[in-house]
Amino acid sequence: MxxxxxxxxxxxxxxxxxxxxxxxxxxxxxxxxxxxxxxxxxxxxxxxxxxxxxxxxxxxxxxxxGSDGPVDFGPYPAGPYGNAVGDTLANLAWEGYVNLDAAASSDTLPYIDYSSNDMRKSGKSYGLIHIALQG
Amino acid sequence: MGGSQQKGKAAIAAGGLVVEILHSGDLLSWIKAEDLHVSVVKPKDDQTLDQLVSREWTYVIDLKTMKVVWKGFGSYDGSKPSSVEEGLTQLMTLLGK
Structure with missing residues (x-):
């Protein structure tokens, strides 16, 4: 050597x-x-x-x-889908301002893609969806 | 969302998610007008309204199973309280608040 x-x-x-x-x-x-x-x-x-x-x-x-790694939420629940109590909600695609902590007005947050699957993967237990009309 | 704004913030603080889907209109002007601190989105396709029927409907979802655990309708003409008020009460109850 x-x-x-x-x-x-x-x-x-x-x-x-x-x-x-x-x-x-x-x-x-x-x-x-x-x-x-x-x-x-x-x-x-x-x-x-x-x-x-x-x-x-x-x-x-x-x-x-980060060695624990991300939580595996598995695939989105299978259908059939519906909107009655007891039905499984379909995976719906949205875009807009996602506010997870209510700390700031939502218009100050980035405009991003969002979905009911993202709600599922939030780790939260329950969520509310309201269909609104501006006014 | 109007007067439900504080209840929406409280529901998020309690560990829930609150998503307003704007049926029609401008997201930014609505957020600013109402000082909204909840998620405000619009559908990317027709599937949302196909599934969730129309404006003034509110759904509470078990996010572990994605099953609808409560749904309610207000009114189109404003003659009844918005269903989001009762939905937020249901959500808070489910969150143990």
Whole structure:
């Protein structure tokens, strides 16, 4: 092995140890922490740098925060559809101003596509739909 | 929505969703005129009115199953209170409020 190759291997190991350290710093664990653990097994160098660990640790924490993943609401309920009490509402497509927290006037919010399926995926228990006429 | 505005905000604060579908008219001018703090949308196709009949109808939906749990109609001429008032009361009851 040449000196240049050895230097490259050493830098790689230092990075690996740094990643391992940042993984163990992050108590939320998850994918990035797991990668750090794997890297640590190969780490024989004495010197993961603090700077490297800190930088990658931050990124690992951010990724781990989302490791629970989105909730799977499954497919929209199958028909037949109807509008009587007890019927299943069809998946209806709308567009406009979606206000989920009532904190601001709806005209200050972005104009987006929305649907009854989006209502379903909100995670809320119940919703009200009113057909209105301006006036 | 008028006087139901506060009840709509309260229903959202209680964990519900409130969606006003404008049968006809301009969304922005309606929102500004009523200072609406609920979702205000218009249909992208004819299916909404095919399914939900016409203006002045209100539906309360169980969002876990998408089943209609309450529906009500006001009146076209304003001679009866808007069905959204009673619908919001139903929604609040379902939300445990």
């Amino acid at each position: 040449t000196a240049r190759t050895l230097r490259g291997v050493s830098l790689t190991l230092m990075l690996a140890v740094g990643l391992a350290a940042c993984g163990s710093d992050d108590s939320s664990g998850g994918a990035a922490g797991g990668s750090g653990g794997i890297a640590q097994t190969g780490g024989t160098s004495a010197g993961g740098t603090a700077a490297g660990g800190a930088a990658t640790g931050g990124a690992g924490g951010a990724i781990d925060a």
